[in-house]
Amino acid sequence: MWTGEECQIGFAATQIVPSWTARTPPGSWIEIEVRARTAQGRLTKWYVMGRWSEHGDPRTSVPGQGDEDGDVAVDTFVARRPVVAYQVRVSRHGGGARVTGLGVMASALPRTPVVPSAAGVAEPVELAVPRHSQHEHAGHHTRYDGGGANWCSPASVAMVLGFWGRGPDPGELDWVGDGDPAPVVDHAAAGTYDDSYQGTGNWPFNVAYAGRYGLAGFVTRLRSATELEAFVRAGIPVITSQSFKTHELPGSCYTTNGHILVVTGFTAEGDVVVNDPAAPCDAEVRRVYPRAAFEHVWLRSSGSGGIVYVLHPPETPLPPCTNGNW
Template identity: 35%
Template sequence: MLIFPSVNSKGRDRVRKHHNFMQLRTLIFGFLTLILPASFCLADAATSTDAARNRCSYMGLKDITKFTKSSGASNEVVLISPEIKAPIDWDELVVSWNVLKGVHLKMEARAICPDHITKYYTMSRWSDDTDHFPRESVNKQGDADGTVSIDTLILKKPASKVQIRITMGGGDPTAAVKYLGLSFCNSQVQPVALKPNKSAWGKVVEVPERRQNDYEGGDGWCSPTSLSMDLAYWSDKLNRPELNHTVPETAHAIFDQGLDGTGNWPFNTAYAGSYSGFRAYVTRMDDVAEVEDWIAAGIPVIVSVSSYIVSNRTIGPDNGHLIVCVGFDEKGDVVVNDPGVSVKRNLRARRVYTRENFVKAWKKSKNAVYLVYPETAQIPKDPFNHWDHSN
């Protein structure tokens, strides 16, 4: 059994404070999982399909013309969405955005619950020019309804709808906002195993290898290192040299002043999605079979996992870790570019992790991924509504 204790370690990639109500809920569900008979844990294909649709769901918005528009301070514009009906009842939300370079924004969200509406929570403040506007997550927003943990709105009770408010400057909103992504999760529902996509077994996408500790200050740079590898792959494939940046350049571009680190998920995808013709967002999946679908399509997937996957530990500090899934071997084990490998031992970033260990480590983030690809890419079919399909 893997144990993931909370730790506050400044400068690491992914430090998340686990609030008491979340800890209690996790303990209860873990206990129930242990005591329930095996017959209750086994489901037929139809039940598995339903569960895969009910645990997490994704909505991509390219058209914001239905958002109301008003003037804000300092030549800013305030955009408020209609109430958006989520595909599932949810208690966690991650918002992604792709905007043009030079645009700054404050992203807010509020939950529409059956009996009341929450306050607007600040999901992030974003800018590619921090001399002009901050790029930061906002701490200490907790109240009776929930809180924001870095980039994730966590509710104490499920909601059915959400409303988004964007305060932005630096461009015409209808042109500047290329894309919004809403990743909903019902943490009460457990992920289900899906049938493997064996067409991805034996296939490796040749993503360049990079190691975070090759750079001074790189100990907490697993996320920008993974992102820089991913963008370097697309740079080579599309002959677009402007996509290929060094690890320190990428870390600087997505640094979160509020977190004092580089592990803010939507900041990474916002940076990638600011490039012309690119879409990038955070979402959650149910099973490694869905990652296989993307590999079969020739698209690498950045995956948020437990840092134990690198050190092979099961106790002690675990701040999370980002790696790039680049393929699968002939047995279905997971081939990755892991930026956290030992530089002192001169290990390659290219590693193979057993399927079982990968699945355990991925649970740390409730199966979160970054999907980064050209808007014209042929992406895999999405039977469970776990990623964008608005092309």
């Protein structure tokens, strides 16, 4: 077992999300726990943030942990009152389990309206990220979150893995079956599925899946499309989480309580180029969403509050950070 030092947050936080990458040979797994220090100086209990293995035995969040200090909502510790510090504990079970990356995001979501950011460099940029529609997999392997119609997160991770030239080898895809338009999407769904949540949208589990194929990764919150643009201009596509009604995001043509997509570029006018797996087919996955509308549905505190997965090869540098969120 490894227990990290207590880390001061520097502000009163209300949410904590750890993320990790690890290798877990058959028969091994890891457990990630978090505890926090309240503003009154008292330590909470340890909360289990996930039990993880590549092979899926186990791969689960842990419900029913709520107490006077907080609770775990799938992948997020939600404090009942602000906390000012945290600790992480990692337990390894079985032989050969090895953590290769570990990060923690602590945040306090502002209850203020989203102020649109100004467009950045007036020069278009777009990364050549493969395009996968989750709906091309509707009805596939329904034990994993009901099939492809719900696979926005694994489809997005598969796209980013493909961009970096990473992912499962052909032998790992044999079980998917003939005629599948993109077996890597089905594999990602199987490899991110959370048994307790019964879904494929657990944020750290998606990062950990990408880590199987040599990518570094973490979950964090960004503050604006300007920060998104910095990543894209550094050559790194970013996976974002958002919720909206059809009219709130022109061009989307659907309503969602929670959706994952890949930001791949920006137009000369500053609008956001995405690979949206909610498109009905691969040919329609590329979309351009208005910058202000996209920021609103992505950043607002009633949604994800700016959640992203950042996945990149360890040798690829991140853009400079001035706000401490990566």
